[in-house]
Amino acid sequence: MESNLLRVDLTTGEIKNEIIGHDVFERWVGGSGINNWIMWEHFLTHDINCDPRSPDNIFVFGVGPLAGSGAGSGVKGRITFKSPCYDMFGDSAGGGKFPYMIRFTGFEYIAITGRAPKPVYLHICNDEVSLRDASHLWGKDTKDTHAILQKELGDYPSKTHTLSIGQAGENQVGIAGVVSDALRIHARCGGGAVLGSKNLKAIAVQGDGGIKIKRPEGLMKWSDEFRQSLDKNEAVYGFKRRGTLGAVEMYQHIGSHFWRNGQGNMFRGDDITSDNWVKRFHKYSEVCSSDCFIACDAKYKIDGTESEASKEYIGESFRRPEYLTTGSAAGALDVRDWAEVAHWGKLTNDYGIDNQDLSCSISFLMELKQRDLISDDDVANLFGHSQSLEWGNMKDIERLVDDIVFQSNPFGKMFGDGPYKGALRYSEMMGQNFMKYAMYGKGGASFTEEMRPFPTWMNNMAVASRGADHLKGLGLIEKFQRRDLSQIYFGGPEAADLTIPDYKGASTAIIENQVALLNSYGVCMFHWMLDPAGYMPEKYYGEAYRSITGVEHDSDQLMRDGERICNLEKAFNSRVGMRREHDTICERWMWEPTDEGMYPGSVAADMFEPVLDEYYQWRGWDVKSGLQTRAKLEELDLGEVADVLEADGALARG
Numbered sequence: 001m002e003s004n005l006l007r008v009d010l011t012t013g014e015i016k017n018e019i020i021g022h023d024v025f026e027r028w029v030g031g032s033g034i035n036n037w038i039m040w041e042h043f044l045t046h047d048i049n050c051d052p053r054s055p056d057n058i059f060v061f062g063v064g065p066l067a068g069s070g071a072g073s074g075v076k077g078r079i080t081f082k083s084p085c086y087d088m089f090g091d092s093a094g095g096g097k098f099p100y101m102i103r104f105t106g107f108e109y110i111a112i113t114g115r116a117p118k119p120v121y122l123h124i125c126n127d128e129v130s131l132r133d134a135s136h137l138w139g140k141d142t143k144d145t146h147a148i149l150q151k152e153l154g155d156y157p158s159k160t161h162t163l164s165i166g167q168a169g170e171n172q173v174g175i176a177g178v179v180s181d182a183l184r185i186h187a188r189c190g191g192g193a194v195l196g197s198k199n200l201k202a203i204a205v206q207g208d209g210g211i212k213i214k215r216p217e218g219l220m221k222w223s224d225e226f227r228q229s230l231d232k233n234e235a236v237y238g239f240k241r242r243g244t245l246g247a248v249e250m251y252q253h254i255g256s257h258f259w260r261n262g263q264g265n266m267f268r269g270d271d272i273t274s275d276n277w278v279k280r281f282h283k284y285s286e287v288c289s290s291d292c293f294i295a296c297d298a299k300y301k302i303d304g305t306e307s308e309a310s311k312e313y314i315g316e317s318f319r320r321p322e323y324l325t326t327g328s329a330a331g332a333l334d335v336r337d338w339a340e341v342a343h344w345g346k347l348t349n350d351y352g353i354d355n356q357d358l359s360c361s362i363s364f365l366m367e368l369k370q371r372d373l374i375s376d377d378d379v380a381n382l383f384g385h386s387q388s389l390e391w392g393n394m395k396d397i398e399r400l401v402d403d404i405v406f407q408s409n410p411f412g413k414m415f416g417d418g419p420y421k422g423a424l425r426y427s428e429m430m431g432q433n434f435m436k437y438a439m440y441g442k443g444g445a446s447f448t449e450e451m452r453p454f455p456t457w458m459n460n461m462a463v464a465s466r467g468a469d470h471l472k473g474l475g476l477i478e479k480f481q482r483r484d485l486s487q488i489y490f491g492g493p494e495a496a497d498l499t500i501p502d503y504k505g506a507s508t509a510i511i512e513n514q515v516a517l518l519n520s521y522g523v524c525m526f527h528w529m530l531d532p533a534g535y536m537p538e539k540y541y542g543e544a545y546r547s548i549t550g551v552e553h554d555s556d557q558l559m560r561d562g563e564r565i566c567n568l569e570k571a572f573n574s575r576v577g578m579r580r581e582h583d584t585i586c587e588r589w590m591w592e593p594t595d596e597g598m599y600p601g602s603v604a605a606d607m608f609e610p611v612l613d614e615y616y617q618w619r620g621w622d623v624k625s626g627l628q629t630r631a632k633l634e635e636l637d638l639g640e641v642a643d644v645l646e647a648d649g650a651l652a653r654g
Contacts, residue, residue, distance in 0.1 A: 001025045001065065001214065001549035003108045005038070006129060008122060010198050011055055011114030015129050020109065025551050027637070029520035029558075031064025032091060033565040035080035038062075038111050040568055043082075044644065048575050052084035052190070053172055053197035055115040061102070061163065061203070062109040064522025065548045066541070068100030069211055071223050072230075072293035073541070074524025075100045077163075077180065082576075083189040084197075085174035085357065085417040086443035086467045089572045090189030093471075095288040095524060096180035098161040098205065105207030116199040121149070121164075125206045126157065134201040141350040142166045146182035149204045157208040164202035165192040166352030168405045172196045174417030175357040175404075179349060183319055184288065187354040188445070189466050190417075218547030226544075227293050235530045236294060240285070242275055243296040244323035244526075249275060251449075255597015256479065258331040258448040260370075260391060261363035262439050262588050265450040265597045269336030271307070272326075277338045280306050282320065294527065302339055309394070310339035318346040327448040328359035333366070334391040347398065351405045357418035360439045360446035362400050364419050365411070365426075366391055367437050378430070384409045420444030436587040441468025443582070451589045453599035454479055455504040455607045456495075459615055462583045462608075463508060465569035471525065472515055473508040476532055488533050498599065501607040505615030513562035514538065520565060521545055538562070564636045570621075570628060571641050574650040580626030583612060622652035 003020040020034065028037045042058045050056040060080040067075040077099030083090030102108065105124045112122075119134040137145050145164045153160040161181055168176035169192030176192025177185045195201075213219055230236050238246055251257045252273050255265040267273045281300040288297045297319055304314035321329075325345040329335040335344065348355040365382075368374045369389040379387050383403065388396050403412035414429075415422030423438035439446050445467025451458045456475035464472040477485045477495045486495035486503065489510060495503035517537040518525045521544075528535045535541065538558040546552060553561060573582075584590075585604060593601045616623045620632035629652045633642040645651040 001551060003030075003034075004106055005109040005111060006107045006124070008110065008112045008129075008131070009114045010112065010116040010120070010131070010200060013131060015131070017107075022551075025065075025549055026553075027561070028565065029064070029517060029545075029551075029561050030549070031062055031067075031520040031522045032078040032080065033516065033520035033561070034109060035060045035062040035078050035091065036565060036568045036572075038109065039080050039082075040572065040641075042111070042113070043572070043575075048082075048572075050082070052082045052087065052090075053193060055113065055198070057082050057113075057194055057197070059112040059191065059194050059198065059200075060109065063099045063102060064520050066544055067522030068103045068289075068291050069213060069219060069548055070291060071219060071523070071544050071548075072226055072291060073521075073527050073544070074292040074294070075289040076519070076522060076524050077102070077186070078519060078522075079178055079186050079191045081189070081191055081194045083443070083466070084172070084193045085190040085421070086445055088443050088467070088576055088578060089465045089569050090191065091466055092177065092186035092188040092191055093519065094178070094180045094184045094186035096161075096184035097289055098163050098180040099522070100289055100291060101158070101161040101207060102205050103207075103211055104158065104209045105205050106209050110203065112198065112200060115197065119199050119201050121202040121204060122200065123153065123204050126209060137201045138170060139167065142179040142352050143182045143350050145202055149202060153204055153206060156206075158206045160204050160206050162202050162204050164352070165195050166350060166405075168192055168351045168353040169196040170201075171405065171407050173353060173404060173407065174421075175354045177352050177354050179352050183349070185349050185352065185354075187356070188469070190354075192352050213548050214550035215547045219544060222544045222547060229534065230293050230527070230530075233530055239296050239526065239530060240294055243298065243320060245275060245277060245320070245326065247323045248273065248326060253598075254479075255599060256450045256454070258327055258450055260334050261332060261360065261367045261437065262450075263367065264594055267330050268334060269330075271338060272330045272336050272341070277320065277342075281338060281342065283317070288524070292524065296526065300342055302342070307337050307339055309337040313339055313343050316343060316346065318342065318349070321345040324448060325355055328355040332359035332363045332448045333397055335394060335397070336392055340394045343394065344397070347401060351401070353401075353405060356448055357446050358401065358404065359448060360419040361404065361415040361422050362397060364423055364434075364437055364439070365389055368434060373432075373434065374430070382409070382411045382414075382426075418444055419446050436592075439586050439588060441585045443467035443578075445469065450597070451585065452593065452604050453498060453597070453602035455498065455501055455604075455611050456507045458585060458589065458604040458608065459505055459508045459611045461585050461589070462612065463615060465566070465573060468585070473512040474515060474525070474529070475507060475511075476529065477507050478504065485532060501610040501614070503614075504607065504611045505613065506618045508615050509618040512566050513559055516562040516565040517541070517558060520562075560636065564638060567628060567633065567636055567638060568641065571638075571645055571650075574627055574645055575648050577650075580612075580624070583626055625652055627652040
């Protein structure tokens, strides 16, 4: 297995191709694993403590070897960089057609450094690569940028596919994302701000090449069996119909939503608590990529008859909102109409901004106003005009979004890096401590789901390498009460028991390793979630990976590979100064109970410390400091990483 890495220095305009050899795949699998390795190598010769918006930061795009191969397992591309909003390791996944179309150009990895003197976009047409003027694109949203580039570049040798930023990225808003084909956002950690700081508006690709498969017959056999297994899985049909919106009713039942900045855990409003979205707004289904056997994506179109609020959006069409788009609108902001929830998803996608951090920034101020902790005069001083800060008022919310996207007033500038930094800045300005109302986990990242009664979920928010996150160590075992999975992983039911801390930290550690493999294969993890025991990444997907790459690693070796990838992300964060005290969550999740849901009165503090201890123990890291040990790193063939950490004073002693 070999791959092409395209290196682009925007400062000098130098463009060159490097070969990523088979030995790199042997060690880093592909996708996010190789992305991490590219970024780690970069920061051995550049200041890791640089301003993430400086030319010294790197932006890496990569897609794993299963993507676009015909495996049918969906496609996710990965972007990797130092996060401008959290000042630590940053990465984000996104679907759509761009991630696999890049492979047909002959390139699978792109590393971008420096800063262009004026706005440009990168055009890759098979092996012809150029930087082009983007002055006509600057100021456009992601929808218009994509449309202009498709018209400008045509459809030969293939239709044009894009990865672009909107106005949020141009203005270097810390929580800006990067959007694939104007539809699928890589939202987390601020990749859009990194591209904006580099004056890179978009990457446009056209290609008609092929993908090399080591053993095509083996992949075809695996793919056919995979399709048949999905056809027999009843859960697949519900997922086809509703996608991640299937969580709405289940979360309403168990009390796992996030309402009004975390003051409650149940949605309000009869309409928003059901899946009526699918019945009333759904127009047609489609695939996120052309390499997916499930096709859980769908489009909506609003005709104005669905509700009174829908009359504001007649003719609007976009992709059905995912659960977290719903959680950030219907939950964090208490928006109770599906048309407005859908519009929120389109608005944030067009601007290219993370709706998790955005909603928690807005809801933070809404709660301060609700509690009369700030006056009308305080609000006017912050916004430069009167502002209602009324829960669920979409017109009001849109105005607040514009403030942040365009950095148009003190509020926008203060909260452009998300709720944690915004709350710190506002507390300092007001001379009061408002941090108990800021929702965040590690690094200051926010997340719009309930944490308090779910120890593994809570641990994920505290330790995930990219900040508060559910997808790095997905806590399916406990949240879905999967005693069968607990039995498979640990030989007993304890990991699924919410009343005890046992195996909760262990669950995070093991699943982080598995997710690292999925992200490195370049597949969509929702296939795996439909049958976690049947589709184990190290076993089931491992067969497809071996057929494609010829990397003959067995299940144990692949799990070790996943662990190695996780340890490199951890090492990056250790180098920028993160220790055990940074593996934490906000005051509300930790200490403040709610009386809603199936688990009233629960707080994260009940089990936080023993679960975190167990996580470090399963990781083989020092429990007191949270730092890695030389013994563990050398066990993973990362002795050179241990040397770097030791030189930086970021390796556990003894």
